[in-house]
Amino acid sequence: MSWIRMNSTKNQIKEVILFCVVGCLNTLIHLGIYAILVVLHTHFLLANIIGYLFGLTNSYILNKVLVFKQNKRSLAYMVKFTLVNILTLFINSILLYILVKKMHFHIIYSQLAVTVITFFINYLGSKLWAFK
Template structure:
């Protein structure tokens, strides 16, 4: 249970980073999909460090293998996030910030499950 709480705390930090970058880029007129990708990458960089060293305590694992798996998981999570974002923005709300919220929740769930069972598997 502590691991899930730690993942949630890191997720909150990642989400904050992602949302700040995303909203700054939206403010400057960047396309919301491009802004989402850039914001997501910023959050992922932070996520790798915290998840490896604190959440899943995988300090002893080889970085190359972990980085590859982490990138694959985050590409999948990003695809889920982007799909939900597009659906929400097109069919639920035109507010791009509100549309991002369910996208983050879905992407985060996929991310945790895949990292738990594959990337940082003990």
């Protein structure tokens, strides 16, 4: 019985590590597009949404197949994953707005800080609901 628990714990650790790796790639995509658009004088909230959508597309594919191992085609997974990410994007945008417009923090550093916070919301929503 303890072997089963130990194996389950190893699988959970592997899942979290994979989610982090995929999350880092998504973050690089998101922040890369965000930074490029900000440099091109796109409004920072619009740049955030556009960058997030690119990261979201990558995230869905890699999390579905690699992290949560859901290989069947399901509209339900996609809808739930999208809802989790809309909530995450909403929280991301509100926090970004507060840091940039109200607290006058740097646009790029603010996005990095907000990404750390919203990572946990996204993981829990994906694990506990979207890919369940």
